[in-house]
């Protein structure tokens with residue numbers, strides 16, 4: 010069950026294929042990283058409960074959901090959200106085996122106790138070596154796309170990225186290693202030239218899973234094509250700051 | 255406060271010469287001299303009786319230039335143990351210690367020392383736990399860490415304390431072990447009583463104790479490692495298994511090290527794990543740890559003179575537990591009577607910790623003796639020669655009847 | 670006090686002086702985590718001859734995941750309240766080993782990193798004790814996100830008055846559960862410890878200042894202390910990492 014604004018077919022481009030059939034349920038909703046951390050009261054839970062009632066009434070009926078939500082504060086507001094989901098916001102899609110992103114998950118081979126250093130010690134990194142075993146880049150909802158034509162090489166994006174994402178290129182540009190970018194948008198905010206770093210919904214791209222494109226290389230290889238691509242993304246970019254527009 | 259002229263002459267002799275020197279001192283003094291000989295690099299002090307005497311002697315030895323080490327007065331015991339843990343991580347040989355509630359306050363750091371596999375050596379001047387506050391000996395403080403990867407040893411003379419300290423560093427720092435050692439010493443009875451003992455010359459100690467080498471785990475800019483990152487369930491079992499293996503290795507290493515000790519210093523402890531005293535052909539064997547050995551041995555001698563077949567087994571190493579020796583010495587006797595200077599409320603037979611462990615060890619034995627448990631000497635109450643005779647008489651009675659009427663006896667408790 | 674080291678004046682200086690990453694990408698911090706930015710700049714300022722000690726806290730849990738690491742510096746964990754002890758133990762060991770010729774004599778920076786809970790609450794007595802040890806050279810860095818962020822945003826003594834946390838919600842009967850005022854750590858450390866050699870406050874949105882202060886502290890030597898204020902995207906409700914303070 011996914012809480013998302015995209016239709017199921019679009020999502021399937023990103024969901025790895027499985028060996029067994031399953032039902033994909035999409036509950037229309039906003040992105041929310043808060044729900045697994047600090048639980049903002051944004052209606053996600055109510056909508057998910059409504060969706061469960063719709064899809065699996067044998068587990069939870071709409072009456073059960075209502076009864077529970079009515080016991081909380083702001084009961085009518087909560088029940089309405091559940092009803093919304095129940096009545097209109099749920100999309101179902103039966104997924105056949107093999108449907109989805111062709112992506113093979115190889116479980117990593119973990120060393121045994123005789124091969125591990127004792128005392129919980131592990132080898133460290135070399136300077137400028139990013140962690141090869143953990144990237145974190147799949148956390149992002151938005152991706153920075155850079156218009157190198159407008160970049161004035163001020164280096165602020167490099168300075169402010171909390172995830173050390175930018176590589177300094179020989180000619181002084183800053184190229185994001187997207188596999189490590191968490192999509193916080195700080196670089197776009199600090200960039201002093203309007204529309205030079207834009208944050209674009211990750212759903213616009215079909216790369217990913219560590220196969221992110223190399224923006225700087227793409228620009229170097231074909232500036233004209235890169236410019237066109239960038240301009241096509243510009244209208245879809247998230248509005249970062251009113252100040253600049 | 256400073257080192258006396260006589261002491262100074264003796265210390266010069268052991269530091270420069272090749273002969274051992276006889277001195278009079280307390281159990282904690284003996285440990286301090288061992289630290290001087292082991293050339294420890296960092297130690298951290300916090301006052302609590304009865305362990306604290308060792309730090310006063312060490313401070314004196316540093317102040318007068320007989321040893322060179324960073325001496326850090328900590329904010330409390332948790333601070334103290336974290337300090338030595340991190341000093342050990344950088345490659346410094348360290349010493350630390352505490353007693354009773356102080357040891358317990360540090361328990362978080364104490365566990366991290368063993369799970370991070372740093373060969374810290376600690377002195378535990380055994381002391382009853384609060385509340386109410388008490389100075390006297392009880393073994394529950396040290397026993398609190400019996401499951402978390404600390405090697406635990408109990409000594410009963412100042413000489414043994416000195417020798418065991420040197421042995422402890424050698425065992426702990428062995429690459430096959432790399433676990434901390436806690437040396438337990440009965441509060442007051444040993445920490446504060448004067449003994450005659452011999453200080454070996456430093457030249458021999460250097461032959462016995464190689465420099466501390468952490469190998470590829472030394473935390474230094476030339477060896478970039480990350481130590482103890484947050485770990486998930488994919489790894490914890492393996493990390494604990496490594497400790498299990500190290501603890502099992504320790505049995506072998508302890509034997510080797512005692513053999514080497516005897517060769518270099520000429521003092522042979524025989525069986526390193528337990529000290530058997532007149533156990534051959536005995537019908538009744540009393541078992542205990544620490545200074546309780548003194549009155550019990552005296553009782554054994556007198557009862558033997560009267561023709562009673564009694565003996566005593568003193569456990570030195572409690573972790574790793576000497577299962578084979580327990581079976582060897584105890585499985586064929588009629589009655590085993592364990593004196594516990596500790597308690598383990600709600601344990602399988604409501605007995606003490608040592609009793610419960612011995613009982614468990616003997617389960618695999620071909621012959622299983624009858625077992626009795628005396629909980630006694632708590633909070634520093636003395637177990638006298640007469641008490642030992644009384645206990646033996648009860649055990650002999652059970653041996654004659656072939657039956658134990660009361661399994662656990664709170665010896666001397668006022669009704 | 671005059672400092673002979675070169676300090677950064679502009680962002681371009683930073684790019685020249687501190688391009689090498691020693692706390693690199695591939696850690697589990699949240700999107701836009703400002704504490705990660707603090708660590709990145711502290712590591713850059715300290716350089717390769719440094720030992721880093723990290724106390725339990727979100728910068729422990731998030732930055733190091735066993736068998737992988739984000740550190741190109743020797744790094745070790747200490748318990749929640751252990752930072753003061755660990756820096757003293759490490760610095761003392763280095764001093765002893767160098768004086769005895771067991772380690773080559775060189776300057777090695779020792780930096781202990783702790784959160785507000787580990788520093789101002791649990792570890793206060795250790796930190797205070799450490800700051801009296803003038804024989805040893807080390808820096809204690811408190812990254813203050815004004816809460817126990819790792820464990821779900823609970824209040825600490827560094828949480829501001831009136832703040833909502835999972836331990837201080839606002840209710841129907843008790844409106845203000847966090848009724849205590851924030852401690853002033855930098856002042857307390859400076860005033861209470863006559864021999865502390867350097868105390869500063871910093872914030873990662875001014876990396877030049879943060880970089881220079883870490884450089885200064887390490888150059889001056891002795892016991893030093895820096896308090897950084899770190900906005901926490903997960904805990905500071907409504908805080909958007911794209912909008913820098």
Ligand code: SF4
Nearest residue numbers: 170190191193194196
């Ligand atoms: S979006 Fe955030 S993580 Fe990604 S490159 Fe920009 S600053 Fe770095």
Ligand code: SF4
Nearest residue numbers: 160161163164166200
């Ligand atoms: S912040 Fe913007 S202008 Fe400055 S270097 Fe980065 S992309 Fe170029």
